[in-house]
Amino acid sequence: MAIIKHAARQTLGQLIGANNPVVTVPDDSQRQYAWTKKEVDTYWADIQKFRLARESGKESASEYFIGPIVTITDEHVKSRSLLDGQQRLTTSTILIAVIRDILWRIGSPEARSTASNIQRDYIARKAGRREPIEYFLVLSLFDRDFFRDFIQDWNELTGKVRGVEDPKKRPSHKLIQEAYSNFESKITAELSSYSDEDSRLDWLDSLYECLIKGLVFVEIQTPTSSDANEVFETINSRGKDLSTVDLVRNFLMERSREDLEKQRVNDAWRVLLDKFDKREEIERFLRHFWVARHGDVKSHSLYATIRGDLTREFDKRPHAYTAGAFAAELESASIRYVDLIHCSTGVDEFDSALSEIKALNADALHPLLLAASEKNDYAQLQDLIEACLSYYVRWTVIGRRESTLLEENIFEVAKEFSGGAGAESILRRVCGWIPDNETFKVDFEEASIPKPSQARYLLEKVEAKLRNTEGVDELEVASSTKVHVEQIYPQQPNPELRLDEHDSWVHRLGNVTLLNGRKNQTNSNRPFPEKVSIYEESALLVSSETQVFRLWDSQKSRWRPEGIIERQADLAKTALTVWPSSSQWQ
Template sequence: MAKQTENPVSSYDPKKEPIGQLLSLTNPSLIVPDWQRNYSWKTEHVEVFWNDLIFFMDREGPKPKGEYFLGSVVIVKTQSGDYKLLDGQQRLATSAILLSVIRDQIKSYKPNAADQFQSQFLVGFDHVEEKSIHKLRLNVYDKEYFRRLILIERDGDYEEPTPQISSHYLLHNTRTFFEGAISDLISGLSEKERFEKCMLVARCLLNHMTVISVYSTDEDSAAEVFETLNDRGIGLSTPDLLRNLIIRRADEEQRDTVVELWQEVVSFETDGAIKNFLRHYWVSRYGDVKSQSLYREIKRKVEAEKIDSIALSTSLSDSAASYRMLLGANTDDAEFNKVLSEVKEFGASSSILLPVLLGLFETVSGPDLVICSSNLLNVFVRHSVIANRENSKLENVIYAAVRELRSDASAQKFNKTISEYAPTDAESVSAFKKLSITHNGSRRAILKRFELDLRQTEELDIASPSRVHVEHIYPQKPKEGERWEDHGRLVNRLGNLTLLSARLNKEIKNGNFELKKPAFSKSELLMTKALAAGAGWSAVLMNSRQEKMAKKVPVLWPLLKE
């Protein structure tokens, strides 16, 4: 039997301790490493935390004796004497925020008690070194805002800081939530009763909310512990793990630079958005990988090829800026932005195009960028929307094509490769004849192409979805006696859909064709105005209209094969 490698967690010393002990006995500070995630708890997470605390308090009464388990905390005592908090910052930061609200609430009644809260759990003072000790210090992106919002006392000259990034807003929201929750809890009580209620909340939090703290003095194996805990389902994120890996591999003098470069990556609004970017970045360069195995795949390649931390962080930072422009459709190329805006209309299913669009944006420029991205969109519409084929094989083709483009392939070869996989003209026409779509953005994008084709050289900027709606010619909810026999099969067919201004749409909602004709005739959209010339509307006429539309598919979604 092969010798089993020692599990890094086995050399760590786990022990159970209350939140108050973690905060009160910490000198030096508990420090969240700069490669760790920003504060990320949303109001729903904070609300669960609060409800659990209040449930425990109500159950235990005025003299609580039990305990409530909050999870695990991982702390590494470094050779320099710092305590690095590898896991648990969300719970500890949220606890500190609640304590700051209680501190401010009780100050007017018992200033000494508020001062004790401040010095014991939030900011102590080292009389030997003559300096303040922040009990909890967040990462480089959050620490100053957290200090000014939570840690410092709110005297008469206090001025609340302005949030700058998404995690700052989350910290502010958490503080605001607790201010409201405490206010509701003590509403209608006397000043003394308010103080006692606040102290009971604090006692339950500090003395009876417990964690399993895992301590070590082995800084070098901290990353391995971090990853092992992740494998055991504690829920550490890919961005956290990857930052840890890259910082650990960097030379000491490079680490500040790595942290600074990662600012562009971590400034996406959520962990999920960061993870999406990282996956799309990787896919556009190295091939498809599923989210659950993303970190392991990146780690394998980074270690096997000894990829430099600064080089990788620089590439990630540059690509994050590009990716943000793609998401916002706000690049310097107006025509490319139009393609990006149309991609967004197709919703979540079109996200498979983002790694390819990122590769195109970083590889080709000028007319080729618009040509390649337009062709990519046309392939997607034919394959995934009109023919309604499964996306996995298409992903393999387009991801391989963009990787080849990044190495040395031409734009022409890229277009030829992806176009050959798309449904043919005949297949696309046939599929369109029976096409039914429920996703509003997708059918709106398709109808816009037909409207623009009718106008040919005439410029038109069709207004946003809030102003121009998709209208069902035969209504979604027909009145009694007007329902078609095959209602469910026909109502969302493309031949039964048009575009109409929101104002006119409200006037004729769920009306029959005769009631809608006057609104159709007032429309500035040619495809809609043409409907008003008809004498009526039926399943036969709808099929006829859709067949005529189908013949236009090869022209409206052309493929570039040369």
């Protein structure tokens, strides 16, 4: 049971400011800045609603409770380590900095004096000319320097921050920049409605007062990190304020027995932050890493599962397996995982198959490939990845069968691979799940594909097969922005030409083709006779040589649903060789 030393009401001005103990995010806990535009917009909307209510003079609207924060506070409250509340305090500081900068740009002596006071009172100050800068909010090592350069190190003479010449493109750094720009544009838009400087200064002063005096937190003070972590996890288990990745890092730091081991955990986290483009990718990687070793686990229970399993493992082998060792494994796997999701293994044929997985959003295949790549070269896994693609397309994309069963199968063999199974045995297992040719042919002949990305992928692969069969020079389609999906029978036909059961025909694969050139919606909805030359002259065989004319009855001047069925049956014959059955690998 966690010990709570004190719980106190605190305004934002009492939490961060010149007359308060510095708030520090410790290096061995907490996450990086993670609020996206969605959270920043919600925060701004709440502040604006509160500001208007506060200006009404109602006593009930004098304060706005923004939530609890958890700190480790020493006996004399001279220092505070922040365990929960970083996102709200960081976002509030960013908003205060935007107010500071806009005041400086107004340019009058009053505005610039106010800007300097805001900086000194609530962001950072120097006690003396030779004294170091004191920052009132100190972020953890992953964001600390960037936050200082971009927000806190502000020059009163120039009104500019130090800036970052070449900032590391970590997701958290991008989000800090985006939050600043978001607030700046919102405030600038608000001020544009005021014609004189006094009105603009009054509006900014009202916003500033709302933040400093009106935003209220409950600070939960705890005496030790273990107490704080328990409170921290309890709070965040009931919401989305903390991610699984951050909770895992906190747990590993807690279980690290010495500084060197903590450093190893931090080193691994630096790699994660620098390797992945988006925070969501880190979350997905952690789940796929765990699934690859232990089988299926749902996202909502991932942290509890990892904590429980690792606790037992660490306690069972205290000297042989440590938090640092696990972090090293995580780091090694993350490097391979980035190669998989970015299709950058360096093996052209394998990367081409990875790009197909990306086009299909077939993320469920990544745990198996991650497990397989630990002890096998990518070139040795070509048959496996192609079999997985056939399984995914035949089962999920065309067959529309239960995707959870495919995931369960893939996750189970990923676990077997991690446990020492050989590539050949895993390939045989996957081949055993691929629907047979007769089943696939029937499924394909009846398939509707409403997602343009999936329809494009399927037609691109058919196009490549047609070109290969006919010995036509290759044409790059997959990465071309000039190629688009086209419904032959249009989505918005003339009323007199509209088919019965229109919705069931328009997305049928027999009605879909690819065209090169800029898509023109007006042309797309024209009657067939006005578009036939476009198909005949197309450089893409899937348009020019698949008898699209069957979809139009030229004698009766109407669309033929039978033509859609006929063309789709022909496409199905090609599809059988594009995504082969298990016999291909047996």
